[in-house]
Amino acid sequence: MPNFYEQVYAVVRRIPPGKVTSYGRIAQMLGRPNAARAVGYALSSLKDKEHNVPWQRVVNSQGRISIVNREYTAQLQADLLRAEGVAVSEQFTLDLDQHLWEGLHLVELDDILHGW
Numbered sequence: 001m002p003n004f005y006e007q008v009y010a011v012v013r014r015i016p017p018g019k020v021t022s023y024g025r026i027a028q029m030l031g032r033p034n035a036a037r038a039v040g041y042a043l044s045s046l047k048d049k050e051h052n053v054p055w056q057r058v059v060n061s062q063g064r065i066s067i068v069n070r071e072y073t074a075q076l077q078a079d080l081l082r083a084e085g086v087a088v089s090e091q092f093t094l095d096l097d098q099h100l101w102e103g104l105h106l107v108e109l110d111d112i113l114h115g116w
Contacts, residue, residue, distance in 0.1 A: 002112065004030070008042040010112045011104065015057040017084040019101035020094065022061045029103050031113065040066070056080040057101075065092040 002010065011026050023043075024036040032038070043055045056077045060066045065074045065081075065088070078088040088094050104112070 004032070004035070004038060005042040005045065007112050008039050009053045012043070012053050012055065012058060014104060014108070015054060015101050017054075017057075018086060018099065020057045020059050020063075020081070020086065020096070020099050021101045021103065022096075023058060023066075024061050025103060026058065029109055036061075057084075059094065063094050063096040063099075065094075 007030050008026060011029055015021055022036070023039040024033075026039045027033055027035040039058070043053070043058060046053055046055055065077050067074055067077075074092045078092055081088050081094070086094055086099050
């Protein structure tokens with residue numbers, strides 16, 4: 001069974017370009033509704049592109065960019081999202097109604113939670 005960080009990375013890899021989700025929504029998908037902060041820790045532990053995880057597609061529940069890792073800035077995250085077609089304001093906010101990813105289907109989640 002994959003550990004929690006591996007599960008987070010597996011979910012984030014499935015977020016399509018031009019879409020975002022929140023730390024809390026990922027935690028809920030993984031059956032850990034109170035683990036939004038742990039999702040943030042998982043993403044902040046990424047080094048460079050080590051896991052090929054599109055970390056920029058995860059924002060807070062209000063649709064605001066949160067700095068994920070000291071190496072990555074809010075400006076970098078905004079630039080990466082803009083390159084994917086996400087409208088990000090100068091205040092680092094975006095419209096979740098327009099860009100929110102609905103998440104995974106139960107079968108996909110089962111694969112992530114119980115191993116591939």
